[in-house]
Amino acid sequence: MKTCPRCDSSLDDEARYCVECGAPQTEDAAEELDEYVQRQAQQVAADSGAEGGGSDGSDGDDGSRFIPTEELTDREQLWRRGCYVLGYGTIVVALTLVPQVGAFPLILGGIAILPPIRRLTAEPLGSPLKREVMAGLYAVFALLGVALLVLL
Ligand SMILES: [Zn+2]
Numbered sequence: 001m002k003t004c005p006r007c008d009s010s011l012d013d014e015a016r017y018c019v020e021c022g023a024p025q026t027e028d029a030a031e032e033l034d035e036y037v038q039r040q041a042q043q044v045a046a047d048s049g050a051e052g053g054g055s056d057g058s059d060g061d062d063g064s065r066f067i068p069t070e071e072l073t074d075r076e077q078l079w080r081r082g083c084y085v086l087g088y089g090t091i092v093v094a095l096t097l098v099p100q101v102g103a104f105p106l107i108l109g110g111i112a113i114l115p116p117i118r119r120l121t122a123e124p125l126g127s128p129l130k131r132e133v134m135a136g137l138y139a140v141f142a143l144l145g146v147a148l149l150v151l152l
Helices: 027-052 074-096 103-112 115-120 131-151
Strands: none
Touching: 074 103, 074 115, 074 131, 103 131, 115 131
């Protein structure tokens, strides 16, 4: 029998780790533990980096950091693609109308429906706004823009 240098509990001679306090009892075990801790630290750093960073939306993979990709159903993918098409389409059309006042709500609406914008709403609110809310915003801005274009 030997005793753990850290906690003095008696250990099997073959023991690589102390059963009481977990202290490594051999050089190999110490190295192994060290590597394990470093791997864990890297993992944690990578995870927190992925969650905290990338909020500028420039990378274009919206939402997939909050929702694992495998949980995105076909319908959600389709919705997301639709939002991009509608958003960019609206902005492009609105830009051609720019001297007119109605173009500006259209641009805002187009921006609001882009999926990265929805992801940004998660930062102050804790979780992203519902798609329906963003679509509603788009509808309000679009109607406002069209109304202004027609009336003015
Ligand atoms: Zn111990």
